[in-house]
């Protein structure tokens with residue numbers, strides 16, 4: 265079973281953490297808003313500060329004319345067993361105040377730090393913790409006094425601004441309203457009650473406090489109000505007698521004032537019967553008990569809200585990416601993971617699943633055959649050129665049986681033409697691969713947050729592709745050169761065995777002018793040579809049409825799949841931690857957002873842990 269200290273202490277802790285993170289309501293459903301708290305509201309001079317000081321048993325609030333409270337003051341009271349009495353501000357955690365006049369000055373100074381000397385108001389709370397044997401565990405939020413008129417130097421809107429700020433605190437369903445009304449004023453005109461009625465019509469969250477009972481006109485009393493007949497609330501009204509201005513001027517001790525207040529009620533003919541339920545000490549206990557009760561009731565919904573928020577924050581973190589680890593090993597691991605993610609996408613492009621790989625087949629199926637077809641063999645094997653090549657090969661002595669050298673030169677010359685389409689295939693596939701690298705980087709979700717690493721991967725992949733292209737180029741050129749280094753002997757043997765039907769008919773078809781017999785024979789023979797070479801080259805072309813794609817895939821596509829980033833991995837493995845961090849550079853906005861989320865997540869998780877610890881005690 266949780267103790268009172270632990271429950272209120274728990275909420276105190278969470279509230280402080282909320283303020284550190286800038287979560288103090290006003291931004292949708294926040295943890296702060298889910299936490300029950302007591303908000304103190306009242307018109308100017310209603311005795312708000314006096315009630316708070318009386319509850320604390322210390323003078324510590326700034327005084328003065330005009331609007332003194334200009335920022336919410338979250339006052340967390342912690343009862344100490346040791347007798348030590350001191351105060352601490354969340355904004356100055358290292359400093360322990362034992363002099364309460366210094367606390368007052370610090371509240372003033374800290375107010376001005378945010379609002380400037382302009383006397384404007386701000387909804388950013390000041391957190392003050394007071395540790396004392398004279399307090400009960402309680403958290404109160406002191407809010408600016410509701411006012412009717414702006415004083416000099418303040419904008420006209422301040423009246424409305426204050427009301428809006430106070431309303432933003434009291435309208436949340438988890439807020440307990442401490443509505444302070446002076447007894448020497450008509451309850452119907454009380455600013456505090458007016459606002460409380462507006463946001464809590466059933467009066468279940470409102471505690472009515474009547475101050476200045478001692479200042480009522482002779483012959484009148486407040487029993488109508490205190491007994492709940494004048495204005496009904498779910499909770500009993502509490503009457504208070506604070507120090508008068510004269511007491512304050514005389515520096516009457518707060519503890520003495522408490523005693524005097526007790527005596528006032530005990531001896532009062534009007535309120536004697538209510539004495540046990542009157543006074544600031546009673547009020548503090550009442551609030552403390554009530555706050556504890558409310559916290560207990562709210563814990564399940566607070567836990568639900570915390571869990572929901574944790575889920576949402578985790579989902580957002582997943583979306584924008586988890587924070588990067590600080591140590592080199594983890595960074596290296598992360599870079600490798602990111603590279604692998606890229607590699608997966610890249611392979612999907614090649615193997616199918618994502619488009620692009622089919623364009624490589626397009627090179628082999630279209631581009632290469634078309635380029636082979638366009639090669640200028642007609643020109644190279646024209647009668648004139650055949651004659652020229654054969655004659656040159658023969659030299660001073662014409663061939664006797666067959667122009668062996670001529671054949672070889674014609675074939676060599678023709679085969680050289682294949683280098684063009686072979687290299688073009690290598691280049692075409694290279695560009696497809698390069699484009700797929702670019703696409704894959706853009707499509708790798710995990711890489712989106714790391715522009716530097718994207719560039720690094722692109723550079724490394726393109727360097728690798730250049731190497732593969734060079735390898736591919738060498739290999740296809742070698743294939744072409746192999747074709748000229750050793751000819752297929754069988755092809756020519758078969759030719760030899762065949763009758764010369766086809767070629768013999770040709771001269772008749774070609775309406776060549778009649779000439780000497782040997783000339784005719786010579787033409788026939790040249791034509792035959794041309795057509796034999798042409799047939800041979802067609803065969804080579806068919807072979808290369810099949811082997812060039814094999815070489816290209818072997819050297820470029822297969823390697824890209826196998827070892828696109830191998831060199832890169834080796835390089836980063838040797839890199840210093842600083843360079844690894846630099847590779848994981850991110851968009852600063854994103855980093856900021858992530859830090860924010862991580863902090864909030866931390867807050868919510870620790871809040872959950874704290875609640876668990878209390879709930880199981």
Ligand SMILES: Nc1nc2c(ncn2[C@@H]2O[C@H](COP(=O)(O)OP(=O)(O)OP(=O)(O)O)[C@@H](O)[C@H]2O)c(=O)[nH]1
Pocket residue numbers: 306307308309310311312313314315328330332333409475476477478479504505506507508509510512
């Ligand atoms: N006699 C008597 N005087 C009181 C009582 N409560 C408050 N006062 C006096 O009323 C004046 C205003 O009290 P504060 O406690 O400063 O009131 P406040 O609501 O905090 O005022 P602002 O901060 O100006 O809005 C001071 O002079 C107090 O001494 C009371 O119960 N009896």
